[in-house]
Amino acid sequence: MTDLSDLPPAWSGRRALAWPGLPLLVALALWAYAMRHTDVSRLDDYGLVSALHPTFWAGLAVLTTGFWFTVRDPRRPGAWPAAYVLGLLVMERATQAVLYPTPLYAWAWKHEAVIDHLLTAGGLQTADQVGDMAVYDQWPGFFAAQAALQRLLGVDSAAMFMAWWPLASSLMLLLPLLLIYRTFTEDRRLIWTAVWLFCVANWVGQDYFSPQSVAYALHVGVLAVVLRRFGRSAVRRGRPRQAVWTVVITVMIVAIVISHQLTPGMLAVCLLALCLSRRYRDWVPLVTTVVIFLAWCLTAALPFLSAAMPDMIRSIGDVGANVETGYGATPTGTGAIATSWAARLLSGSVLLLAAVGVLRQRVLRHRARPLLLVAAAPLPMFAASSYGSEMIFRVLLFMLPGAAFFAAAALLPKVRTLAAGAAAQETGDRQATGTARSRRWGIGTWVPLAALLGGTLAFVPAYSGKDRINYFPPQEVALVRQLFDQAPDGSLVVAANRNYPDAYASYWSIDHYWFLDDARSHVDKIVREPAATLADDMAGVERPARAYFLLTQGQLANSEMNGQLDKAQLDRIRKSLAASPRFRLVAENGAGWLYALKQSGGAER
Structure with a gap:
């Protein structure tokens, strides 16, 4: 156990208990005002960052400052830090759901x-x-x-309901995180500061409507149970209770394995790291994970793995290729580069703070060593696979629970064991208390607050800086749905890329071709001779099926901001089709165009 209670409260009495509600209410009021006065109809390359009303940033600053001075006072009710974290999640994860009339991503x-x-x-x-x-x-x-x-x-x-999924999936993480952190300390300042840092550093975007969001929450849940119930002291308390917890984690592991490909591997390496420590020598969780994972891979997932295995084997050990973004995933343009660097700096700062916390807090370095092992365990996965050029982001994601804990320790004063704290009190260690009080408003207060505030503000560009790509306005949704409402079975939909809503609608009966996924030589040919090349690509579709060409706002944004074709090149393609006698315009609106290839023999519809 650890204790950070060497800091005296700033205020006393009823005012000390009640005042945290004021900054929280002010922050939420500023957020609500910003939501009513933010226009997202014309997003630029900075995404939501440049569109947000200034009161949003003011509200985030007030919220962070109020949290910091609330969480540092041990006499404040424990509900206040929780209320601030919930307020943070609302401002972080509900903003897009409130502002955008359609789901993102x-x-x-x-x-x-x-x-x-x-x-x-x-x-x-x-x-x-x-x-x-x-x-x-x-x-x-x-x-x-x-x-x-x-x-x-x-x-x-x-x-x-999927627009609200980021908020829901983030709320699912709170309980397992609290359980993990309470395993190593009872000091709520360290616990809640770690939770806060986890929330602001979790910009990767796994929280959207996806299997990864649930699998990750279950992953953190399994770690929470193992850390609390499978240590040496817990095992000695009784095998019957241990059997119950084994059943609990088995159910969670099964849910992970049947939902997501990567998470079981990450869970296995984390559990293996725990088994290498003296405190967690129970191999049951690890063996259970490996057996269930292998059983699924050798049965239900075998068709996919059989086809993908050669590429997976070739990627093992090729760290450079596994972390390389490659063509079509390179931020291009001032806004895209700036928001990309904001994300990198945010993650780098949290990892640097975590390193400082490990070096600075000797007590935690010993008592929370299992959490340190869990944080470091995903690193070898760099050498295992590229995971679609996303492995670097996934490794950061799975390191985050441990990294946030030690980063929080770097922002707080030196920790001491509970026994050491009691001994200091008995001997009347007033000098240490006086020193802590004199530093209350010094560098130990404002520098950590500046770091916390900087990280909280940096979350916004890191998380929503690509909303020009990820947001599809209602007009774009309507145009795509018009396409699929009229396309007969067996039709072909051609588009620049798959970044548009309902891109996979009716994928079991309608074919798709995204030409930017093709060889660069063929893409260059399309740019040189758009109408002729695309007409040849689409000519194989026979009646009653049709061949359609779709170009939307989301495709334009994705191509431009990821270093593929620029707006002028895509406009040239569209204008070539518009002027070609082989294509006819089916529909258009402010968010895109839909063309159909004319078919020979019979009247056109």
Whole structure:
């Protein structure tokens, strides 16, 4: 156990207990005002950052400052730090749901299509039936649960609630995080500061409507149970109780394994790291994870793994390639580069603070060593796979619970064991107390506050700096739905990339071709001779099916900001199709254009 109670309270009496509510209410009022006065109709390359009303930033600063002075006073009720963290999550994760009339992220829309397919097909299907999308039928846990939830709520689509999923998935993380941190300290200042840092450093975006969001929460939940119930002291308290907790983690591990490919591997390396410490020599959680994971890989997931295994083997040990972004994933333009660096600096600062906390806090370095091992365990995964050029972000994500704890320790005073604190009190160590009081308003207060405030503000560009890519206005949604409402089975939809809503709608009956995924030589040919090349690419579609070309605002933003084709090149392609006698305009609005390839023989519709 650790204790940070050497800091005296700033205020006393009723005012000390009541005043934390004032900054919290002011911050939420400023946030509410900002939501009413923020216009997201014309986002630039800085995403939501440049669109937010200034009162949002003021509210975030007030919230952070109020939290810092609240959490440092041990006499304040423990509910106040919790209230501030909930306020932070509202400002962080609910802002986009309030401002945007449609859900964010093309991947979230893709997952909605998978659920729709599951409900339509009435069961799982193979690659012979749905092609590459069969991978989702081989890890169906999340989608089956969401299909059941959709039916339970009586809604037509998961799009009705998936905009609020980032807030819901973030709330799911609070309990396991608190359990983990309370395993190593009872001081609520360290606990809640660690939770705060976890929230502001968790910009990676795993919280959207995805299997990763649930699998990650379950991953942290398994670690919480293992850290609290599978240590040597817990095992000695009784095997019957241990069996109950084994059943609990087994259920969670099964849910992880059937929902997500990467998380079981991350969980296994974290549990292995714990087994290497003296305090956690119970191999049951690790063996359970490995056995369930292997059983799933050798049965339900075997078709996918058989096809992907050669590439997976080649990527082992190739760290440079595994962390390289590559073509189509390189931030381009001032806004994209600035927000990318904000994310890097935020993660780097938290990791640096964590290193300072490990070096500075000798007590925690010993007592929280298992958490330090868990934080370091994902690092070897750099050498295992590129995971679609996202492995670096996933490693940071799985390091974050431990890193946030030690980063919080760097912002707080020196810790001492409870026994040492009691001994100091008995001997009347008033000199130390006086020194702490004299530093109350000194560098030990304002420098950590500046660091906390900087990290909290940096979260916004790191998390929502790409909203020009991720947001699809209602006009874009309407245009895409018009396409799929009229496209006969067997039709082909051609687009620059898959960054548009409902990009995978009816994927079991309609084919898709995203030409920016093709070889660079073919992309260059399309740029040189757009209409002729695309007409040849689309010519194989036979009646009654149709071949469509779709270009939308989301595709333009994704291509420009990720270093592919710029706006002038995409405009040239669109104008070439508009002038070609082989294409006709089907629909257009302020968010995009839809063309159809004219078919020979018979009247055009």
